[in-house]
Amino acid sequence: MASSKIQSVKLPTTVPFTTTLLRPPKKNIPQTKPERDALLACIRDYVEREIPVPPMPQDELEVHARKILADTNTDEAYLHYTAVVLNNEMWRETLATIPYERRLLLMPKCLRVEDKCPAPFDEFGLLCKQCGLCTIEDFQNEAERLGYAVLVAEGSAVVMSLIQTGKIEAIVGISCLPVLERTFPYVEAAAIPSIAVPLLQDDCINTTVDNDWVWEYIHLTSDDKTRRLNLNALHDDIREWFSVESLAEIMGPAKNEQETIAREWLALAGNRWRPFLTVAAYQALREDRGEPIPEDIKKIAVAVECFHKASLIHDDIEDEDHKRYDQPTLHAQHGVPVALNAGDLLIGEGYRLINECEIPAEQKIQMSTAAAVGQRELCLGQGAELIWAQDPHALKTSQVLEIFRQKTAPAFEVALQLGAAYAGKLDDFADAIQTYSENLGIAYQIRDDMDDLHEDSGDNVLKQIRPSVMLSTALERAKGDDKEFMQEVWSGNSESSFKPANGFEKPLDRIRHIVRDTKTDERTLLLLETYKETAIRSLQDVSNENLKGLLRRVLGKVFNDLEIKGWCREFEVKQGVRENDDAKKASAEDATESTPIVEIA
Secondary structure: OHHHHOOOOOOOOOOOOHHHHHOOOOOOOOOOHHHHHHHHHHHHHHHHHHOOOOOOOHHHHHHHHHHHHHHHOOOHHHHHHHHHHHHHHHHHHHHHHOOHHHEEEEEOHHHOOOOOOOOOEEOOEEOOOOOOOOHHHHHHHHHHHHOOEEEEOOOHHHHHHHHHOOOOOEEEEEEOHHHHHHHHHHHHHHOOOEEEEEEOOOOOOOOOEOHHHHHHHHHOOOOOOOOOOOHHHHHHHHHHOOOHHHHHHHHOOOOOHHHHHHHHHHHOOOOOHHHHHHHHHHHHHOOOOOOOOOHHHHHHHHHHHHHHHHHHHHHHHHOOOOEEOOEEOHHHHHOHHHHHHHHHHHHHHHHHHHHHOOOOHHHHHHHHHHHHHHHHHHHHHHHHHHHHHHOOOOOOHHHHHHHHHHHOHHHHHHHHHHHHHHOOOHHHHHHHHHHHHHHHHHHHHHHHHHHHOOHHHOOHHHOOOOOOHHHHHHHHHOOHHHHHHHHHHHHOOHHHHOOOEOOEOOHHHHHHHHHHHOOHHHHHHHHHHHHHHHHHHOOOOOOOHHHHHHHHHHHHHHHHHOOOOOHHHHHHHHHOOOOHHHHHHHHHHHHHHHHHHHOOO
């Protein structure tokens, strides 16, 4: 059969962070990752605006923390957490100026999977055996690669003795709130820049932490000139480029009705992630950082969105979709011929805008080549899906991911390539951009798959069956009648053959039940996080601190800005917040139960 020709992508090596997703935080910490990230963003805004000066006594720190809680209408229960995060951000710029080799990374041993950890202890703390079960290995290896001193130990005495040697000028740590509160006076007295990422639990066994926060603080350096760039403000500026009026200034006025139709579609909705990536790459690599963004980069960003919006027009026709952005698709409004022509026009407009840039011919050729190669790869991925749709049947998860790699990742890669090429630096970073984009694109599509099956996503997901990681994983894990039913789903016959039974009124209800019953939701979330983490790790060897730092933050922004439609939240509701007296027992069970899920590859 034609679909059997679809290749399988090699799955990424799983990274040890899985319990972070499955263990709920204590009640005095914001309960979801989006909430914690939103609070961090507000704290950063507050520090930028009020400029509080460290070191600050704890009572004064809490006065500022209460102001932040009031301003953000946040629960008073998070006061101590907010104070710790605020203290971190007050030291942020100072830490950035201190060389890596003058810093200490301090981690608690409770980050390990206690009942499986083979590491012994000496008088200085835990001696990691690099077994791959927890995040200690990852943090230690990367920090030591950068030049940090690293300790896996608790207790202020060890830290203070190191400070007194004069060799340590700053600390990046991980700790629970009770320990942070006890050690705060010591750190304040020493007036040493210290950032401590709070553990999400304080039961001293199999604890978890927001890993991306740790990575960001570990890598913080003044060599990254983009570290203070406001990504939200940049994204808002880029969105403004896509009003009909702004497009007329950038592209020239529309001269006929066909151009008007294409421009209106270009201006319509969308997250503008691809033009945002283009500008982010340019901002990281540009030489004249103090100058305003040149008009040419606006043309490049609009060109990237032209390519994207053209692909959406064509995809909607090919997939027989009639809704996008909660309104009729372009071909539903104007007919297939006009819509096809509008898509083709936007592709031509993209290449025209590239060619109009006032840069050397070599850079124009690089950009045009990158766009052409990306267009070809995208069409191959879409083509594989279209040919499969002629005879739909089950695909392996690795085959679904290969389709994602071809049809989603190229658009992100082109966006970054064009920004780097305009800055004249594409040759230096092409490989890193390719790997980062591949993982970012696949993660982005997995996120869409999760949203497609969520409770508020509607019932349209089965009207035109498409390759889905959620559906492939559910089939691989289902048994008996459920497995037979999932085979029907993949063949596109589930709606016609479905008979209400066992409490399921429609096939989508049963699919959602199978997804939860087989823990497909958890496995898919872990796969998503693995691709996100792999994207971050692909930047480790990038020599340019601006590009490395900015792309790390960009990934966090892309996924934090996506609407969280519940799979992550449902885990936390389902798990519940454990009481203190049951915490140790439950956390040990979490570690044991999560281990099989780790084996994604």
